[in-house]
Amino acid sequence: MLYRIVCELKEHAPFTLFGALTGIVLMVVFRDIPESASLNLFYFFHPLHICISAFVTAALYKIYLHEETSGIKKFLKVLLVGYFGSVAIGTLSDSLIPLWGETLLDMPHRHAHIGFVEKWWLINPLAVIAIVMAYIFPLTKFPHAFHVLVSTWASLFHMLMAAAPGNKISYIGVFVFLFIAVWIPCCFSDIVFPLLFVGKNNMSLHCGAGTQCPHC
Numbered sequence: 001m002l003y004r005i006v007c008e009l010k011e012h013a014p015f016t017l018f019g020a021l022t023g024i025v026l027m028v029v030f031r032d033i034p035e036s037a038s039l040n041l042f043y044f045f046h047p048l049h050i051c052i053s054a055f056v057t058a059a060l061y062k063i064y065l066h067e068e069t070s071g072i073k074k075f076l077k078v079l080l081v082g083y084f085g086s087v088a089i090g091t092l093s094d095s096l097i098p099l100w101g102e103t104l105l106d107m108p109h110r111h112a113h114i115g116f117v118e119k120w121w122l123i124n125p126l127a128v129i130a131i132v133m134a135y136i137f138p139l140t141k142f143p144h145a146f147h148v149l150v151s152t153w154a155s156l157f158h159m160l161m162a163a164a165p166g167n168k169i170s171y172i173g174v175f176v177f178l179f180i181a182v183w184i185p186c187c188f189s190d191i192v193f194p195l196l197f198v199g200k201n202n203m204s205l206h207c208g209a210g211t212q213c214p215h216c
Helices: 002-030 035-064 071-104 120-136 144-162 171-195
Strands: none
Touching (some): 002 144, 035 071, 035 144, 035 171, 071 120, 144 171
């Protein structure tokens, strides 16, 4: 498992680097938009990120479940792993790590926007719908680059809410926190988290060579 984590982080670092760079470009373009506009954009990309993460996490977990696990018990396991793997880790990626960056960068309007609490009627149903779809169609070959971009932009607009229009912004500092906010949480939620709940006999690890993994 440790080898898989290190390998996945290494494989996905270029995607995350590119995503963080696009975040900086968007920050230059949108740096003076009102806080309300940043909030609306955050609540477009954050739910989209949760949907993608919930689908991939639930699909990967279902594929690796014991064959003897079936029926309602199997669905509930997939539902719980998919929900916590997407909503909890997605909140960390899109809200809590950006808040950490906002605090260290001393941004004036910093505030944690917790989607599954603030907009529980939107985030939670979308996550469940994505999990149900993954249970029926457990596909894991989802473009990781798209997931990275959506997560990066959600984190970016969370940070833009904290930056007053016209205020001096540390682009290097924002870049670092965008990279951290996406790199580890995205790999963990999509790959590592679901595999923590399956037995060793059910895992076929693949990292560019060797036996095939449904995710690769």
